[in-house]
Amino acid sequence: MKFRTSRxxxxxALVVSVAMVSSCGILPRVGxxxxxxxxxxxxxxxxxxxxxxxxxxxxxxAVQPALGFSEEFRNAGVLGSDTIRPGDVLGLTIWENVDDGxxxxxxxxxxxxxxxxxDGSGFIFVPYAGRIRAAGNTPDAIRRIITSKLxxxxxxxxxxxxxxxxDGSTVSLIGAVGAQGVYPIERPTxxxxxxxxxxxGVVIEPEIAQxxxxxxxxRSKVWFQDLFNDPSFDIALRAGDRILVEQDTRAFTALGATxxxxxxxxxxxxxxxxxALAQVGxxxxxxxxxxxxxxxxxxxxxxxxxxxxRDDLIGAQRMVYVLDLTKxxxxxxxxxFSIRDDDTLYVTEAPFAQWGxxxxxxxxxxxxxxxxxxxxxxxxxx
Numbered sequence: 001m002k003f004r005t006s007r008x009x010x011x012x013a014l015v016v017s018v019a020m021v022s023s024c025g026i027l028p029r030v031g032x033x034x035x036x037x038x039x040x041x042x043x044x045x046x047x048x049x050x051x052x053x054x055x056x057x058x059x060x061x062a063v064q065p066a067l068g069f070s071e072e073f074r075n076a077g078v079l080g081s082d083t084i085r086p087g088d089v090l091g092l093t094i095w096e097n098v099d100d101g102x103x104x105x106x107x108x109x110x111x112x113x114x115x116x117x118x119d120g121s122g123f124i125f126v127p128y129a130g131r132i133r134a135a136g137n138t139p140d141a142i143r144r145i146i147t148s149k150l151x152x153x154x155x156x157x158x159x160x161x162x163x164x165x166x167d168g169s170t171v172s173l174i175g176a177v178g179a180q181g182v183y184p185i186e187r188p189t190x191x192x193x194x195x196x197x198x199x200x201g202v203v204i205e206p207e208i209a210q211x212x213x214x215x216x217x218x219r220s221k222v223w224f225q226d227l228f229n230d231p232s233f234d235i236a237l238r239a240g241d242r243i244l245v246e247q248d249t250r251a252f253t254a255l256g257a258t259x260x261x262x263x264x265x266x267x268x269x270x271x272x273x274x275x276a277l278a279q280v281g282x283x284x285x286x287x288x289x290x291x292x293x294x295x296x297x298x299x300x301x302x303x304x305x306x307x308x309x310r311d312d313l314i315g316a317q318r319m320v321y322v323l324d325l326t327k328x329x330x331x332x333x334x335x336x337f338s339i340r341d342d343d344t345l346y347v348t349e350a351p352f353a354q355w356g357x358x359x360x361x362x363x364x365x366x367x368x369x370x371x372x373x374x375x376x377x378x379x380x381x382x
Contacts (some may be wrong), residue, residue: 030256034292034348037320048296048318051307057321058336060306061299064270065250065341069220069235073213078190078236082138085169085239090116090124090134090142094150095158115164128153139163171195171237175245176204185237193227193234195243207268208248215241223269252339254280256347257288266341273323273334276345283347290325292348297321297340 040046051057084090092113116124122135124142129149134142139161150157169185178200189195192213196202202209202224209224215238224245226233250266259281267279273295277283283290297319299307304317323334339345 030261030287030349031346032348034289037294037346037348040320048320049304049308050320050322052322052324053295053333053337055333055336057307058333058338061303061321062336062338063303063340064338067210067221067223068226069213069222069233070218072218073215073220073235074232076236076238082140082163083169084118084122084134084137084139084142084163086118086120086122086135088118088134088169089164090118090139091162091164092116092126092146093160093162094146096154097156097158169239171239171241171243173199173243173245176202176209176247177245178203185239189237191234191236192243195237196227196245202245204245204247205267208266210246210248212244212246213241214244225269250341252276252341252343252345254345256345257284257349258282258345258347259284271339273337273339273345274331276339276343277334277347280345287349289348289350290330293323293325293334294344294346294348295321295323295337295339296344296346297342 038044038050040048041050042048094113113126116126118124118134122133123131124134125131126146126149129146132142132145132149137145143159143161146159146161147157150159170182171185172182173195174180177196181199183189183195183198185195189198192211196211206224210221211224211227212219212221213235222233228234248266248269251263252266252271253263254276255261258277262280264276264279268275273293277293283293298316299319301313301315301317304319305311305313307319321337323337324330325334327333
């Protein structure tokens with residue numbers, strides 16, 4: 001009787017453990033299997049298009065954000081370094097060809113107006129010459145205007161006009177620059193790259209630095225490196241420009257049998273699937289299935305139609321791109337396939353990894369069965 005009880009306990013425990021291990025839900029795993037992802041295709045139960053990546057798909061999806069200054073920014077001419085703006089400060093010296101002139105001061109027939117600020121409307125006031133428009137003129141043009149005004153009242157006046165300083169032509173720089181602040185547009189700093197250098201340069205990695213220029217209601221953005229690759233992007237500045245230097249905000253999410261599961265920022269302007277895998281430590285050697293590398297994204301209708309060879313799709317489409325690294329050109333295709341902002345990169349587990357978990361769980365369960373049998377033997381007195 002005791003022997004039968006022991007055998008009965010072993011049999012029941014073994015049957016229960018095998019049934020539990022055979023259940024997929026009991027096994028830990030990194031995410032869905034390949035078959036579960038394929039089940040979400042439009043041909044089956046879901047609404048996603050599953051596409052095997054080849055050279056044609058790679059070309060159709062090789063779309064990157066187009067950054068660059070608009071024609072309005074690029075066609076703006078460089079400001080004359082001597083052009084007067086509202087807010088600038090001028091220095092005036094006037095000589096009169098008489099001993100007791102209109103403006104004579106302590107010095108014989110010489111009058112010095114140390115600081116004359118250009119008002120918000122662009123005018124200055126000079127005694128006996130009246131209100132004179134300075135904004136938009138050069139110091140030499142202002143000199144001729146004042147001379148003409150005074151010539152009617154004093155013989156042969158001589159006028160000198162100097163641009164001293166002021167806040168009339170300034171830009172503001174904020175973000176990842178050496179020294180944020182408001183800077184005047186001067187002869188050496190009339191272009192974007194020169195002004196950035198004047199502010200201490202960019203203090204983040206050049207590969208991921210983006211420069212945004214806001215001019216009134218217009219805004220344009222460019223990669224920092226493009227300032228030097230394409231001279232037309234080194235635009236001329238205008239008074240009131242706001243310049244923002246910031247890091248690229250694009251990122252992708254890595255999940256599954258990879259070295260790390262995280263939201264990963266882009267480290268370069270363009271990023272391939274191979275580079276994305278490398279950023280997260282590659283495939284997990286003991287678990288990853290190299291035939292099951294998936295890239296999931298919401299694809300614009302124009303690109304989705306081109307990839308699928310259709311013309312009837314409207315709106316963003318759920319696309320699942322499948323990369324098989326074991327194919328003859330699989331690594332080349334993955335190297336050429338572009339990862340884009342907000343992509344999800346998912347690597348499935350190999351079937352062997354799941355089988356190993358079954359064996360491990362079963363081995364542990366058999367140990368538990370042995371313990372149950374031993375306990376049954378003890379209880380039966382064996």
